[in-house]
Amino acid sequence: MALLPVLQFPDPRLKAKSAPVREITDEIRQLAADMLETMYDEPGIGLAAPQVGAPIRLVVVDTEWTEEGAEKNPLVLVNPEIVERDGSITWNEGCLSVPDYQADVERAYRVKLRATDLDGNAVLIDAEELQAVCFQHELDHLDGILFIDRISRLKRSLYVQKRRKQLRREAEEAAEHDPRVDL
Ligand code: K1U
Numbered sequence: 001m002a003l004l005p006v007l008q009f010p011d012p013r014l015k016a017k018s019a020p021v022r023e024i025t026d027e028i029r030q031l032a033a034d035m036l037e038t039m040y041d042e043p044g045i046g047l048a049a050p051q052v053g054a055p056i057r058l059v060v061v062d063t064e065w066t067e068e069g070a071e072k073n074p075l076v077l078v079n080p081e082i083v084e085r086d087g088s089i090t091w092n093e094g095c096l097s098v099p100d101y102q103a104d105v106e107r108a109y110r111v112k113l114r115a116t117d118l119d120g121n122a123v124l125i126d127a128e129e130l131q132a133v134c135f136q137h138e139l140d141h142l143d144g145i146l147f148i149d150r151i152s153r154l155k156r157s158l159y160v161q162k163r164r165k166q167l168r169r170e171a172e173e174a175a176e177h178d179p180r181v182d183l
């Protein structure tokens with residue numbers, strides 16, 4: 001198993017629409033195992049394949065493991081689709097691809113999700129609250145949508161400014177430590 005690097009905003013690969021998984025191969029099983037290991041290590045409660053540079057419709061989710069004493073209950077969802085939505089909930093979301101930022105996002109309170117597992121079996125899950133929010137967040141990744149695309153224009157542009165400054169600072173620091181650069 002391997003820890004995978006998670007792409008960070010504004011990587012353009014995060015904006016692409018992912019393709020359906022045509023066949024569940026050993027390569028897909030290995031990717032799912034690596035994504036789970038990466039999600040638990042980050043830590044996170046979900047991870048979508050495009051976040052690790054694989055533009056396919058595959059996500060992993062475990063929304064309970066962070067609670068004290070809770071066991072891991074990993075879900076691997078191939079070609080997931082939301083087939084019903086109901087109610088609304090506002091959740092303060094974060095994202096492993098959007099560093100150092102959280103914001104309130106309005107989502108459906110309850111969703112019905114249809115997918116396939118790694119054995120090709122059909123899966124139907126009725127989810128609510130955090131699990132429903134997480135499914136919506138992860139499925140958005142498959143369509144190239146980040147939670148910052150669902151907040152106000154003002155909040156988003158403030159975050160984009162902050163992120164640009166952060167990246168500039170990181171580049172300057174890297175240059176200071178690069179012996180080939182004579183500042
Ligand atoms: O997709 C991702 O980037 C993962 C993201 C999922 C998510 C978070 C919040 C609402 C909806 C979906 C994360 O897991 S961010 C980290 C996080 O939420 C968390 C980390 C440790 C403990 C508890 C939560």
Ligand code: ZN
Nearest residue numbers: 094095096097
């Ligand atoms: Zn995310």
